[in-house]
Amino acid sequence: MIELEGLTKRFGTKTAVDRLSFTVRPGMVTGFLGPNGAGKSTTMRMMLDLDAPTSGTVRIDGRHYRELDEPLKYIGALLDAKALHGGRTAYHNLLCLAQSNRIPERRVGEVLDLVGLSAVARKKSKNFSMGMGQRLGIAAALLGDPRILMFDEPVNGLDPEGIHWIRNLMKHLATEGRTIFVSSHLMSEMALTADHLVVIGQGKLLADMSMADFIQRNSRSYVRLRTPQRELTRDVLASAGLTAVDAGDGALEIDGESTERIGELLAEHRVVLHELSAQRASLEEAFMQMTAGAVEYHAHDGAGPQWGADVKGA
Numbered sequence: 604m605i606e607l608e609g610l611t612k613r614f615g616t617k618t619a620v621d622r623l624s625f626t627v628r629p630g631m632v633t634g635f636l637g638p639n640g641a642g643k644s645t646t647m648r649m650m651l652d653l654d655a656p657t658s659g660t661v662r663i664d665g666r667h668y669r670e671l672d673e674p675l676k677y678i679g680a681l682l683d684a685k686a687l688h689g690g691r692t693a694y695h696n697l698l699c700l701a702q703s704n705r706i707p708e709r710r711v712g713e714v715l716d717l718v719g720l721s722a723v724a725r726k727k728s729k730n731f732s733m734g735m736g737q738r739l740g741i742a743a744a745l746l747g748d749p750r751i752l753m754f755d756e757p758v759n760g761l762d763p764e765g766i767h768w769i770r771n772l773m774k775h776l777a778t779e780g781r782t783i784f785v786s787s788h789l790m791s792e793m794a795l796t797a798d799h800l801v802v803i804g805q806g807k808l809l810a811d812m813s814m815a816d817f818i819q820r821n822s823r824s825y826v827r828l829r830t831p832q833r834e835l836t837r838d839v840l841a842s843a844g845l846t847a848v849d850a851g852d853g854a855l856e857i858d859g860e861s862t863e864r865i866g867e868l869l870a871e872h873r874v875v876l877h878e879l880s881a882q883r884a885s886l887e888e889a890f891m892q893m894t895a896g897a898v899e900y901h902a903h904d905g906a907g908p909q910w911g912a913d914v915k916g917a
């Protein structure tokens with residue numbers, strides 16, 4: 604478990620992280636979202652004690668990072684895959700890390716196997732492709748068999764097979780009861796991977812809720828139907844207080860009622876249906892909706908136009 608309380612980081616006059624409080628829980632994948640410059644990397648760096656907070660605290664399983672005897676055994680992280688020593692072989696890179704953290708050498712072979720790099724273990728990592736570099740970074744994160752894992756943009760530069768592999772790995776690690784915290788700009792990927800979301804903007808917490816709740820609260824859900832009896836349908840729905848809006852492609856859209864109720868209502872009047880479906884927005888649409896809301900909020904708040912620029916870059 605990772606617990607943040609009032610975590611704040613200022614760089615000069617810039618507040619990169621602004622009184623963040625949330626808990627990352629075990630047994631699930633928690634996605635960390637926010638537009639460019641929202642403060643995600645800075646937050647993750649403070650979680651790992653790579654940056655000192657201006658104020659507030661981070662607790663890793665109840666303790667400060669500095670109080671952990673052998674931190675790699677508690678928390679593993681992929682922040683910048685390029686941080687590994689390019690002149691060393693994959694094996695040697697991991698061995699150095701293992702030795703400095705009192706991790707047995709056999710674990711090096713195990714994690715190389717786990718990430719699919721055994722065949723290139725004796726090759727220098729500077730010659731690795733981006734995907735291989737990411738895998739090596741993940742091997743380093745897994746070295747201490749930690750209960751908590753943190754991944755900053757883990758699918759960056761990966762091909763579809765690599766993305767699929769990381770997604771399954773994270774889900775699998777979560778089912779083992781580990782705490783998985785992952786940032787990504789790829790909304791479609793996040794939607795497939797994360798169970799829970801923490802969303803920040805301009806360093807502030809915007810949302811901390813399940814993926815399903817996030818999408819539901821930040822997007823429109825409606826029912827779509829197609830029928831050869833449009834006028835009768837409109838009349839029946841109107842008599843139940845519902846408005847059918849033209850979707851533009853011949854279909855009708857209805858807000859505020861379930862497919863079940865609408866289907867039953869129309870069946871009572873023997874209306875023929877060619878389509879009846881519940882429509883829910885994607886995570887990307889929900890995210891854009893939330894951040895668009897934040898633009899208005901911040902505009903009224905007088906925080907200036909920077910947020911708008913950030914949203915476009917997201």
Ligand SMILES: Nc1ncnc2c1ncn2[C@@H]1O[C@H](COP(=O)(O)OP(=O)(O)OP(=O)(O)O)[C@@H](O)[C@H]1O
Nearest residue numbers: 614617618619637638639640641642643644645646
């Ligand atoms: N060392 C630093 N010195 C000064 N400003 C910094 C420093 N590190 C980050 N910042 C600023 O803090 C803010 C948050 O940056 P951060 O990299 O944490 O955001 P992010 O959400 O990870 O962005 P991205 O999605 O683009 O990676 C940005 O405005 C950034 O310019």
